[in-house]
Amino acid sequence: MRQQRFVWFFLFLVSCAASHNIAGENFSAFHIAGFAQGTTYSISYYAKDSLVTKFEVDSIFNSIDSSLSVYKPYSTISKFNEAVLEIAPGMHLGRVVKQSLIIYKATNGISDITVYPLVREWGFGTKKIAAMPDSASIKSILACVGSDKIFFQQDRLVKKMPCVKIDVNGIGQGYTVDVLADYFEKKGIQNYIVEVGGELRIKGHKQPGNIPFSVGIESPPEHGSNDVVVKRVIQVDRGAVTTSGNYRRYYESNGKVISHLINPKSGYPVQNELISVTVYAKDATTADGYDNALMGMGLEQAFQFLAQHKEMEAYFIYHNGNGLVADTATKGFNKLFVNNIPRKAQD
Template structure:
């Protein structure tokens, strides 16, 4: 045994030196209508901006509503269905799971409603009235979709899908998996605020991530409310304090309730979800926004490996927050 330990000792020293020699590399760019940042530790720049841009371009060509030539737009224009690529099919498989878990509160067929309320790729002249919303609801519901192999079928020609509530998390995971295939063991991948983390850093310290929330006053910038230590997993946030439209004095939230056809208007301000991967966290953060605080906490408690931090309005209008026990354990302060 002693001889065996002595033989391993030089290998351990060599490994630690390699870890110590690692540098931090940062890649920044623009994709999917937002900024992205990839930070990783390695001895050499084994991942380049060009490679990351190439990955995200392929995903955009598949699922971006803002690319006229994308597969998702071709599907939306089809009358019966379409053969999907592997990225699109994988996101749809996950979408069906989340749809079932949330009893329809997550629904990718909300595209007509998202567009009608001014959050789609085309500008609008006015908000829809109750008659128009009622008509649009006839074309909403994932029960009108079925996936067999890679063929996505629609039962109504008017069914159109919007994957903005889950595709960005999937994109984060794809880039993270690419880094892991390159042998990188410490990284943070962030696209539009959705993150996937792998640690610790080469010096043994944990990755530190800031959790943003709305500012105290309406015109101030959002603030970092907490800092968490994470060495493995993903964090995403859904909220209505950044992306909204104004209707008189009323703010119209970009998150649409697929059951009523109207933008969400409840106590929740934002939900930050921790999960094992970004597609899971991203898929569940928006439907959690449609729940009450207690419903959201109970739902997260029922999901293994999921944690949440919730910011909400109290009945008197003041802002408060709450979190699961697991999320609390990750917090280290500012």
């Protein structure tokens, strides 16, 4: 899934140690890192022996990309996008689309994987553009957008119109993190952190010392600066953390900032006060699947939504009424902070 998602908010891992003795057994720290899906990945785990190799990890990436990457013409998702009516989606695409349809319904269409033609039209996909689209082009494309235009029929993924095309970049890296984490679980590994492009799933603790993993959340850089500044630090011993934001992937045209986040109902880039949303959930597919939707809702609606979805917690960085950068969090997320709780914690 090359260049599917930018790491808008860099989530860093606080140092991992080398070894630990638990119940008389020597456990060592193993680290695997590389480049995949247009970004970097980093994995740390603690075990008695080396139970997972880089070759195994890269094989999982290759399998997922062969299904979900719109940048690979032979991938399953590319075949669906070029199909007139239907294809057999296979395991990875089938799982991701099914979860995406659930999120589409839960968010009343704010999250919609059929937005892909609009994303391309605005210059954020595989298509290069010479100018921004006009209202006539947007109106024409909107006729092909809407996840109510795709469905499953037995073992087939079906589209109602040939022009319907999908991109699962809003959930794909979270899904990848979960597939990798589940592989570690099957290997019997109980202490690990899996990170792909800033999307994380964590279980257990760092060793030695049985210390919770610490994760830093980046503050938006000052104008003209590329320096990474850690705004908050959280500690997590189980679950997933993902982030969506609008200041890492955008361009300017005629003095306007054009965000990669596209409203699937209007066809235009999202415009609201939010700068970023960091979501905590039990798994990365859930967290990653909803973080873009929360960005699209805006702050007030996002809190209303989260009040009805207790399986997630979130932290927001936004522009307040005075145009200044501020932050706030749900009460559940607020409990994750390490001695630097945001001033405004909300239900």
